[in-house]
Amino acid sequence: MGIHISGQNKSPGLTNGAMLVIATVVGGGMFSLPIAMAGVWFTGATIILILIALMMLLTGLMLVEVNLHFEPGASFNTFTLELLGKKWNLLVGIAFGFVLYILTYAYISGSSAVLSQTVMKYAGYSFSSSLAVIVVSMLVGVIAWYSSLWVGRITTVLIFGKFIAFFATFSGMVSHIEIAKLLDSASVALQGTSYLPYVLMTLPFCIISFGFHGNVPSLVKLYGKNNVRKITLSIIIGTAFAVLLYIFWLAVTMGNISRAEFSPIIAKGGNIDVFVEAIGGIFASKHMGLILTFFGNFAVASSLLAATLGLFDYIADLFNFPNDRVGRFKTAVVTYLPPAVVCFFYPNGFVYAIGYAGLAFTIWSVILPPFLVKSARKRYSSALYTAPCNNLVLNLIIVCGFIVYLTVILDVLGWLPTFK
Numbered sequence: 001m002g003i004h005i006s007g008q009n010k011s012p013g014l015t016n017g018a019m020l021v022i023a024t025v026v027g028g029g030m031f032s033l034p035i036a037m038a039g040v041w042f043t044g045a046t047i048i049l050i051l052i053a054l055m056m057l058l059t060g061l062m063l064v065e066v067n068l069h070f071e072p073g074a075s076f077n078t079f080t081l082e083l084l085g086k087k088w089n090l091l092v093g094i095a096f097g098f099v100l101y102i103l104t105y106a107y108i109s110g111s112s113a114v115l116s117q118t119v120m121k122y123a124g125y126s127f128s129s130s131l132a133v134i135v136v137s138m139l140v141g142v143i144a145w146y147s148s149l150w151v152g153r154i155t156t157v158l159i160f161g162k163f164i165a166f167f168a169t170f171s172g173m174v175s176h177i178e179i180a181k182l183l184d185s186a187s188v189a190l191q192g193t194s195y196l197p198y199v200l201m202t203l204p205f206c207i208i209s210f211g212f213h214g215n216v217p218s219l220v221k222l223y224g225k226n227n228v229r230k231i232t233l234s235i236i237i238g239t240a241f242a243v244l245l246y247i248f249w250l251a252v253t254m255g256n257i258s259r260a261e262f263s264p265i266i267a268k269g270g271n272i273d274v275f276v277e278a279i280g281g282i283f284a285s286k287h288m289g290l291i292l293t294f295f296g297n298f299a300v301a302s303s304l305l306a307a308t309l310g311l312f313d314y315i316a317d318l319f320n321f322p323n324d325r326v327g328r329f330k331t332a333v334v335t336y337l338p339p340a341v342v343c344f345f346y347p348n349g350f351v352y353a354i355g356y357a358g359l360a361f362t363i364w365s366v367i368l369p370p371f372l373v374k375s376a377r378k379r380y381s382s383a384l385y386t387a388p389c390n391n392l393v394l395n396l397i398i399v400c401g402f403i404v405y406l407t408v409i410l411d412v413l414g415w416l417p418t419f420k
């Protein structure tokens with residue numbers, strides 16, 4: 001697209017960028033948080049969320065520093081190839097595609113689960129999850145085939161719906177928060193339980209939930225090179241908003257469902273429908289259940305469409321499919337068919353998928369940015385913007401990125417403690 005805003009006097013307001021970041025950051029990943037964090041529970045989760053948010057904020061700012069050495073519109077592909085060479089670029093390309101694919105799978109899984117639950121509850125007939133998978137994928141595929149503009153418009157509407165439903169739901173739930181449950185006091189706690197062993201398993205989930213990094217090039221394109229302050233502020237506002245929202249979300253969920261009561265939810269696969277069902281059970285009024293269902297539907301549908309748009313463009317670009325009727329049809333098939341097929345056979349992999357997405361995402365959102373910055377600082381003597389990270393911080397973040405992979409190694413060896 002040839003939008004070139006940098007040359008004009010008037011640049012878009014801060015709200016545009018901040019909304020773009022908020023819309024990407026807050027997504028279906030949020031639904032995996034209470035389940036992933038059940039092991040460390042509320043206090044531990046709050047500390048981990050703040051630390052990971054800080055780390056993801058820094059790596060986002062690093063990407064801004066790097067991106068500003070290139071023309072607005074340059075993508076990950078451009079700067080990874082230029083600064084780190086072909087091997088890195090191949091690895092990052094694969095991880096990039098993997099994250100988008102698996103998120104699409106996760107969101108189809110989540111949306112079809114809440115859809116079939118909603119139909120079952122309010123229309124009264126059973127709607128199998130495999131049928132829901134077909135309906136959801138066809139619907140999204142047709143919208144994307146029809147036009148990206150529509151995906152954008154519908155997503156905007158859904159994001160508004162999501163926030164309205166969110167506040168409607170949670171204003172109703174705040175009064176129900178029980179401090180004993182929230183703090184896992186002795187009266188409700190599992191006997192002889194511990195929290196610390198479960199820290200490692202939470203990391204991929206937190207990292208994906210603070211993910212917006214694929215949108216840094218869009219932000220740079222939106223504001224151009226003369227408005228660096230707005231770019232960084234959008235990222236800071238978006239991340240701060242997400243931390244507060246997630247802490248609030250955990251307070252509401254963990255203050256209503258005790259830690260011991262999480263086990264059956266986790267045992268059922270932890271998909272969104274089971275979760276919505278469990279929270280909904282607390283309310284006597286049917287009204288509240290409806291609002292909650294509404295929220296679940298809106299939240300995953302908007303993430304599905306937003307993630308999808310990225311994957312759609314990525315696939316079109318990768319395979320050089322033209323932007324006409326036939327070309328877009330091919331793109332839609334390559335984008336949705338594989339995740340839909342997997343989802344048809346494994347409809348409840350939502351939580352697992354978010355975890356794997358987090359692992360692949362760590363490669364390009366945690367490990368890659370410090371390496372890019374190191375290379376850029378060596379190559380260019382001056383910079384439009386310098387991220388607040390010295391060499392020590394850069395190395396520390398690289399180490400953190402690798403620590404996340406300990407979860408995989410321990411998991412493969414069967415040594416990873418998971419809360420069940």
Ligand SMILES: N[C@@H](Cc1ccccc1)C(=O)O
Nearest residue numbers: 025027028029030208209211
């Ligand atoms: N942060 C998003 C997922 C995401 C990650 C990375 C890029 C885009 C989206 C979520 O919580 O669902």
